[in-house]
Amino acid sequence: MRRATFILGFIMVLSSALAAQQAAPAREIKMTAKKYEFTPAEIRVKQGERVRLLITATDRDHGLEIKELGIKVRLKEGKETPVEFTADKPGEYEFKCSVRCGWRHGSMKGKLIVEPAGSSKVSVPKCLDCPQPEYSPEARKAGLQGTVVLWVDLDDEGRVRDVQVAKGLGMGLDEQAVRAVQRWRYKPAERDGKPVPAYMTLEVTFRIEQDAAPLSR
Ligand SMILES: [Cu+2]
Numbered sequence: 001m002r003r004a005t006f007i008l009g010f011i012m013v014l015s016s017a018l019a020a021q022q023a024a025p026a027r028e029i030k031m032t033a034k035k036y037e038f039t040p041a042e043i044r045v046k047q048g049e050r051v052r053l054l055i056t057a058t059d060r061d062h063g064l065e066i067k068e069l070g071i072k073v074r075l076k077e078g079k080e081t082p083v084e085f086t087a088d089k090p091g092e093y094e095f096k097c098s099v100r101c102g103w104r105h106g107s108m109k110g111k112l113i114v115e116p117a118g119s120s121k122v123s124v125p126k127c128l129d130c131p132q133p134e135y136s137p138e139a140r141k142a143g144l145q146g147t148v149v150l151w152v153d154l155d156d157e158g159r160v161r162d163v164q165v166a167k168g169l170g171m172g173l174d175e176q177a178v179r180a181v182q183r184w185r186y187k188p189a190e191r192d193g194k195p196v197p198a199y200m201t202l203e204v205t206f207r208i209e210q211d212a213a214p215l216s217r
Contacts, residue, residue, distance in 0.1 A: 026050040026084060033062040033075055035102050038095070041110040047090045047117035053083040063098030066112060072098050090116040125154055125186040125198050133180035133204060136172030140208065144169060147205045148177040156195040158186035166201065177204040 031053055032039045038055075045051050055064060057075040064083060065072045068091075075081045087093075097108035138144075149167035154160060163181050168174040181202065189198035 026052040031055040034059040036104040036108040038110040065098035066095045087114040123190045129185040139171040158188040
């Protein structure tokens, strides 16, 4: 007698951090510029975070320059100027006034600190209710075995939003794997204790075992 079994393996959770970031709007930070200071003079952001500075020059025109990020804008007096960027590299960057505004213009500076994003890790989603896929009759008959690789998109409640076949086997096994996984429920991935959407690669291995126990002896 032949028995069909299957084995599951996670490869990894790919980019839940990214997905969560893309969904988030830019973080807004209000600033003012006047002779000869920026307020705040120190800004802290997370690596990869979309940032939108809203800067108002209060006493005359000033400028904002962050060389490493290729930013150089004029700040018109009394007008709020938006400066949007994503800081991809952690580190400390100096920003300074780029418009000559007086004898101490050269001292009008501040610091942008980009903290590494790696400090908060994303946990792997755990399967709560994951019934096995069934062998398709054709594949069973043909003795087809192997691994179907799936891309699985989970929402922040652990529900399967989408399943795509990354590497298929054919003979109906891909459809069987997708059909099964679509019904699965997960404990969602978490970042800093908060549930987040996750995107992961999943391996479903179909294997036919020769059952060792004979029915009659
Ligand atoms: Cu200046």
